Amino acid sequence: MRWGDMDAYGHINNVEILRMLEEARIAAFGPPGGTGAAGIEPLVPLFSAVPDGTLALVVEHRVRYLRPLDYRNVPAEVDVWVSGVKAAALTLDYVVHDPVDGHECVRATTQLAFVHEPTGRLMRLSEEQRAQLALYTGPGLFAAGRG
Numbered sequence: 001m002r003w004g005d006m007d008a009y010g011h012i013n014n015v016e017i018l019r020m021l022e023e024a025r026i027a028a029f030g031p032p033g034g035t036g037a038a039g040i041e042p043l044v045p046l047f048s049a050v051p052d053g054t055l056a057l058v059v060e061h062r063v064r065y066l067r068p069l070d071y072r073n074v075p076a077e078v079d080v081w082v083s084g085v086k087a088a089a090l091t092l093d094y095v096v097h098d099p100v101d102g103h104e105c106v107r108a109t110t111q112l113a114f115v116h117e118p119t120g121r122l123m124r125l126s127e128e129q130r131a132q133l134a135l136y137t138g139p140g141l142f143a144a145g146r147g
Contacts, residue, residue, distance in 0.1 A: 003071065011068035012076075017106055018061060021094050024078035025110065028136075032056050044132055053118055059089060059111040062142060069098060069105040076105075082133045083140035088122040089113045090133060093141045107141045 005016035012020070030041070030048030032055070042048060047056045069076060077097040084091035089111055096106035114123040125133075 006071040009068070011070050014063070014065065017063065017065075017069070017096065017108070020076060020078060020096065021061075021063075021080075021108055021110060024080045024094060025092060028080050044136060046129060046132060050114065053116055054123060055115045055117050056112055057115050059113050061108065061110050063106060063108040064142075065106055067098075067103060067105050069096060072099055074099045077102075081138040082136050083109065083138060083143075084111075085125060085130060085133055085137070088124050090125065091140065093138070095141070109140065109142055 002016075005012045005019075007013040026042075026047070028042060029044050029046040031039075032047050032050075050056070076099050079095045079097070081093055082090060083093040090113075091109055091111045094106070094108045094110075095104055096108070097103065098105055114125070115121065116123050
């Protein structure tokens, strides 16, 4: 959390929550290939190990704010996992916790698709990518009866 992420109510602004989800996604699965400078290899290099000309694009976000995430001078805790894999898309779920009291503040999901930039066509997930993701798959937060 950054001081500038706080709004007039003293908690992290809802728009900044989406930025935090992006940071958690990049930390877990790597930055998109060809962006930024070399750094620490992510646990699962899903986005950083795609062929040249591949974009990982956000298709949809769903966010449920359970309680305010108050600004603190320590990082928020974000759990992120794969909740769904389709032929050309994947869904990630997140829970954002207050770093001091551990309460759930936000539940969210992001659907992503890989797109071949030169043609604009969807790219299917490879068997290798599916195998990588299977290790980090859990239940969806917004499945029937949840969330």
